[in-house]
Amino acid sequence: MIIDLKKFIVTERQYWSELELVLDKLAKDPEHKADLEAIKRFHYLYQRTSADLGKIMTFSSEPEIRRYLESLVGRAYGEIHETREKAHRLAPGRWFFHTFPQTFRMHVRAFYLVLVIMVAGCIFGGLAISLDPDSKEDLMPFPQLRVDPEERVAREESVDKDRLHGGKASFSSYLMTHNTKVSIFAMALGMTWGIGTAVLLFSNGVMLGAVVLDYILAGQTEFLFGWLLPHGAVEIPAILLAGQAGMVLAGALIGRGGSVPLTRRLREISGDLVTLISGVAIMLVWAGFIEAFFSQYHEPVIPSEVKTAGGCGIRILLTLFLWKSGRHNML
């Protein structure tokens, strides 16, 4: 096509400038709501500039105008051709009581998989500590866990002052942030086709199994449950849910047997991943509070039976929440 460049520019530049103004306005104020007439005008300007780009493409000696028009069309394209459903208005209550548990159940097979992996780790850790007590140093990376259980119980139950006095809030916030980081990491490792997530959960399982068996073999089962259950009833499922998110991501990456392209598979689960990891963060905030303000107090301050019963109660409520909440609205 031969075009009269001068005439073309004289006629069209007003439309390009107008489109650029609209795009600049949108960039400065993303929340701007235009009326119908303005939207129709914006659409017209986009189509006209697109057509101009199509014409200038055939005019190989005009790269600068082409680049300029490409940048305008590229910016306008994202605004005009957004066909995916817009996010709904934020409704935290509905999200927490409906969307979060529904998403958990939608991907429950991934949850069962990570549960099996973690239980396998627990069994391995338990067997290792019972068959080879000297492996304690290798199985428990944190020095405070390596202390002899009887010695620790005697020390904890003999203290007559609040050893966390003046440090509970900072200890709690440390636990929240640390565990949330580990959870995000468990989800992100889904990008290793789930191998990294599986290794992380298995190693956590090994540590947990070793600690549990160490206390049981030392005859400190009651102390163990009173210490671990109140916060572990939420913290351990939270880590499992983070692993579930990792496996959902891995499943979308692998996409076994399906003909759906990778980009679409990943697009379909992106909202679910954010829902799961956000739910995990909330659970870990709760667990952090309980661990700092409740779990660290033992007999005689708080009887072990009370702590164990409290932990069991929380665990039952969490199970009911994840399996039942929002069920009547399931599609």
Next chain:
Amino acid sequence: MNHEKTNILTIRTPEGILFSLRLSGPVNRFLAWIVDLAAIVAISTIVRSLLGIFGLISGDFAMAASILAYFVVSIGYSIVMEWRWRGQTLGKRLFNLRVMDEQGLHLRFSQIVIRNLLRFVDSLPAFYLVGGLSCLISRRAQRLGDVAANTIVVWNPAIPEPDLDQILTDKYNSFRKYPHIEARLRQRVSPQQAGIALQALLRRDELDPVARIELFTSIASHFRRIVEFPQEAIDGISDEQYVRNITDALFRTQPGLLKR
């Protein structure tokens, strides 16, 4: 679609129009990240100072607030900025980078959250080595977070409207008296050669004086070898004016020229 690694992503609109996005490489992104890191440290320091007031009530509470604030700022900075600034953070804005949907569409909030949370893996073992390698290997220069979120990072310099008045001026051109030579010129000059002459004129004010003279001397001598105008047409005109006349002859629409 081209499956080879490239720094250009071409998108075809439903109207059949093609446009290109230039993908950013890992070096630019790393530099932008350093700026963002500095911003995170600065914001955290300010927030910590403000929260220090709580220390008057309880040192423990002030410390807890400080730990939480740093965590929220370090994780939330990129998420909030990319959401509010349509795919840009402070560092990205400085380096003209922008996060975009892989298909050129609007970024969704979930995409922003995922690409930022997956920094935990991309930053391994240090200095974004995994992310940088992924960026080099990926055909769309994506780190792992971008792959998972279906996003790309484009280098998007502000392209101002070209100085179109340079093309639209209608000055006297001594070559117009020789339409047969102009016709021969149009026949022999390729679009690329014509483009070079036009671009030289459009950008002449950006050149320093010596480079400007050398460039137009070189271009004018090239066109002189292609066609020869009579002496009276070129008497007293500079090389730059010569190129201007040549460009006018090449781009001017002739009366009666068939438009298809």
